[in-house]
Amino acid sequence: MEISPRRVAVAVLDPPVWSPPGTDPGAWWLALAEDVIDLLATLAEVEPAVATTDPDLPGRVGWPGLRTYVRPRLDVQSLYDAAAADGFDQAVLFAGDAPDLPGMILAKLLRPLTTRPMAAAPAQAGLVGLAARLPAPAWLPAAGLIDLTPGSLRQLAPRATDVAPAPGWHRLRGPEDLSRLDPGLDGWDATRALLSAPHRPA
Helix, strand or coil, X not given: CCCCCCEEEEEECCCCCCCCCCCCHHHHHHHHHHHHHHHHHCCCCCEXXXXXXXXXXXXXXCCCCCEEEECXXXXXXXXXXXXXXXXXXXXXXXXXXXXXXXXXXXXXHHHHHHCCCEEEEECCCCEXXXXXXXXXXXXXXXXXXXXXXXXXXXXXCCCHHHEEECCCCCCXXXXXXXXXXXXXXXXXXXXXXXXXXXXXXX
């Protein structure tokens, strides 16, 4: 009987580089974090986890017992090392500023790992998600999701085909990115509520 790989999905909760005018930056970070953690709760056959530089953040979002990686720097190599040390066979990292990310993209990141060491999903800047068989390839740089692209990873890999493609998605890193949010999509309730709060200027 074939044993299924042990998988973890890690929401990488970097502090946002931008928040909408009239919105408290701390409240914005919590809203984004709450929505990506809600996505974790919907995933099947994947254990949830979060990664953050703030040791106080896990007590403010998520649920008791949620696996948490607190690191001084959220580079992909160190997060994969931490997941491997916890006994996982595969890990997918996804950006904490993509509150409406569909779960199907995470599934499509994990699927190629049966035959490829990595899979990458692009964003308008950097990556929205990156999946790897563990331990992660030694050629992977100590860089964040925002610093990498599918193309840069393929240049580093021994073979370009080692990095499988996955569908891209948007991240909220500036005012122009708000127009990418689809009100018709389910989820992202905390971000949606904060954006529609009456104290925000039009």
